[in-house]
Amino acid sequence: MKGVIFNAVEDAVVDLYSEDVWDDLLDAANLDGHYTSLGEYDDAELLSLVTAACEMTGHQPDELVKILGRHAFPHLAGRYPELVDGADDTHAFLRRVNDIIHPEVLKLHPDAKPPEFEFEDLPHNVLRITYKSERRLGALAEGLILGAGDRFNEDVQITVVSGMGDAITVFDVKATKLAPSSV
Numbered sequence: 523m524k525g526v527i528f529n530a531v532e533d534a535v536v537d538l539y540s541e542d543v544w545d546d547l548l549d550a551a552n553l554d555g556h557y558t559s560l561g562e563y564d565d566a567e568l569l570s571l572v573t574a575a576c577e578m579t580g581h582q583p584d585e586l587v588k589i590l591g592r593h594a595f596p597h598l599a600g601r602y603p604e605l606v607d608g609a610d611d612t613h614a615f616l617r618r619v620n621d622i623i624h625p626e627v628l629k630l631h632p633d634a635k636p637p638e639f640e641f642e643d644l645p646h647n648v649l650r651i652t653y654k655s656e657r658r659l660g661a662l663a664e665g666l667i668l669g670a671g672d673r674f675n676e677d678v679q680i681t682v683v684s685g686m687g688d689a690i691t692v693f694d695v696k697a698t699k700l701a702p703s704s705v
């Protein structure tokens with residue numbers, strides 16, 4: 523997995539906890555943590571970090587990965603500002619991830635293997651998303667979808683239809699615009 527994902531996960535851990543907690547996780551997972559954005563690292567390192575974080579927090583792995591994905595999203599998006607503009611809402615943005623953003627990521631990082639998505643419009647503003655990847659990181663996708671909803675100020679309700687933890691995971695994603703914040 524590209525270092526940029528590890529960088530965004532580190533940023534999420536620091537947001538949610540602290541630099542010290544990130545260092546503790548690296549120690550517990552026996553990793554040095556020098557992730558450069560363009561570097562390529564073993565997926566097992568991500569799993570070791572998740573395992574250490576689960577031991578520390580008591581969360582279940584899928585729940586923890588979802589939380590990290592949600593909080594990693596703004597950092598990941600912030601690293602590619604030119605890719606993120608151009609969509610007005612969560613559903614339109616998610617289609618762009620598959621059609622434009624991940625393909626552009628592949629131009630920048632030819633050795634990357636981002637997941638593939640299929641989309642189907644269902645009634646009542648529900649988008650059915652089929653995630654496909656041998657990495658079986660549907661929980662990360664779920665968290666990133668929630669993070670995208672935060673960015674577009676939408677309430678996003680996700681129903682896992684099937685296959686969480688498998689190479690194919692199906693989600694129904696309902697997005698509803700929230701009133702502008704009065705703050």
Ligand code: HEM
Pocket residue numbers: 523524525526527598599602605606616619623624627633634635636637654655656657658659660662663664666667670
């Ligand atoms: C600003 C938007 C985004 C950028 C720049 C981005 C970029 C990337 C990059 C660089 C990777 C690493 C691929 C590799 O190392 O092989 C990746 C993986 C991934 N992306 Fe995105 N991504 C974005 C948004 C999203 C969103 C919204 C989702 C969820 C629908 C998503 C789902 C995933 C997942 C689950 C992976 C892990 C690899 C896998 O499951 O196969 N990404 N992305």
